[in-house]
Amino acid sequence: MIKKFTVFFLISGLFALNNNLFGISESNKSHFNPTINKKEQEYDLIYNIEPFYEIKKVRFAVTLEFRGDKSGETKILLPGNFGGKNNYEGIKFLKPLSENTSIINTDNPEQKIIKHPSGEPVKLYYQVEEIRNDNVELGNHYLTILNKTYFHFLGETFFVFPAWDWYSNYKILITWNHMPYTWSLANSFGINEKIQSISVSLDQLSSSLFMGGDFRIIKRNVDNNPVYLSIRGRWNFSDDQLLDIIKDIISIERNFWNDHEFPYYIISVIPIEGRGEQGGISRTNAYALFLTPDRIIDYRLKRIIAHETFHIWLGEKIKFSEPEALSFWFKEGFSDYYARLLLLRANLITQDEYVEEYNKILYAYFTSSVRDEKNERVVKEFWTNQNIMKLPYMRGDIIAHNLNAIIYKNSRGSKNLDNLMLDLFKRSKTESLTVSNGSLSALIRFYAGEQALADIMKCLNSGASLKSHPEALGPCYELEIESFRKLWLIGELYEIPSYKLKSTNKSNNKKCLEWFGVK
DSSP states (O other): OOOOOOEEEOOOOSSOOOSSGGGOOGGGGGGGOTTSOTTTSOOSEEEEEEEEEOSSOEEEEEEEEEEOOTTSEEEEEOOOEETTEEGGGGEEEEEEOSTTOEEEEOSSTTEEEEEOSTTOEEEEEEEEOOOOOSOSBTTTTTSOEEOSSEEEEEGGGTOOEEOOOSSSEEEEEEEEOSOOTTOEEEETTEESOSEEEEEEEHHHHHTOEEEEESOEEEEEEETTEEEEEEEOSOOSSOHHHHHHHHHHHHHHHHHHHTOOOOSOEEEEEEEOBSSSOEEEEEETTEEEEEEOTTOOSSHHHHHHHHHHHHTTTBTTTBOBOSSGGGGHHHHHHHHHHHHHHHHHHTTSSOHHHHHHHHHHHHHHHHTOTTTTOOHHHHHHHTTTOHHHHHHHHHHHHHHHHHHHHHHHHHTTTSOOHHHHHHHHHHHHHHSOOOBOHHHHHHHHHHHHOHHHHHHHHHHHHHOOOOOOOTTTTOTTEEEEEEEEEEEBTEEEEEEEEEEEEOTTOOTTOHHHHHHTTOO
């Protein structure tokens, strides 16, 4: 474990403090000035951020202060490869401001060594600029946005960190300076706060979300906890319509996990270039949504919001072991399964929509050219091969449906997949359980039996194709198989399963909906 030292981060600004969030009040502002009451209010990290204007560019100038290692050398981490780009290329003019301090390059451009007097404070300066050459669009949407109208960035594309323990909590001071007075300011830690005192890990700060500019900020409450929407641009829906959908999704998912420990949450919405496209990413206390202006509130939009919201638990509160990609079938596929299921339970989609969308997944999987690939190829090519990237989503979705049916049958209707998921969440809190294929195997064996586990492992480890459980959608639906060849009379033979409503049942009747947990 890397030893913890005191670091000072200063970011000063012009926005009025929110007196309720994070306990900052007008009467104790001086406590957050690093030049006042240092003994009373000492920070591990202090960042100072302000805009720096050139004729054609806007940068953010950042100063970072921290207490150096007693060895006289401290490693720092620059933004790495995230969102398909080397984000360290956006870090400019990095230099020391403290005396007798120097910066040594390493073979890794994301890491540098700071030489300094033993155990003394270190102060660094750098600027951040946008490295995107084109308009904001899918493929570059995670990169930092900095212009005269607004800014939007993810923590891992912006901050320079000392290489300390990634998961220990540190006391961090962030102050914004000289921001345009007309701008809104919002991030993972508060709304319109020029000075922010937070206690988080470097992992949480790296996974945070920051924005400012011509954003419209509106608020709803979910179980008396605030949920904010920070949105810019013009859309085919109103801000209130979108936030009401988001509120319903957040509410059903928090109720599912029986977890309401969310004193603050914010969603950003950014317009991107293109037609019919969308992307999103879950962040610390936040979620970032990227949409083309022609998007409407439909199943696709609801699904991506529900999927990314589910990652608050499956991926954040429930941690995964490395290499995480080995378990993407569970993390991503089960998030897809529950996104669709919880939308149905919240009455945000119909039963017919649910079945139609799942049949599309089955068709895509059973006609996929990579459906028989082993899990190890997913680890190697997930970020570089679009077909491979889709595979764990489809596999996990099908596995979740199959497991739900098996657990229900084995328990004679007393349990389903929900019980496995809630058990996993409980163990992640009480036993610090992390998700791996090994820990999942034990849970699956307990709830679904040895044969169900063997079928899953055969798919992941040997590349065997999955089979659809005949009762995956409950007693109201029957499984049909359609066979055809890829090239009419020749080529690969496809056998595509799909689910059809039995002639003796009607869609949306009480018996059919009960299977899906709709009340």
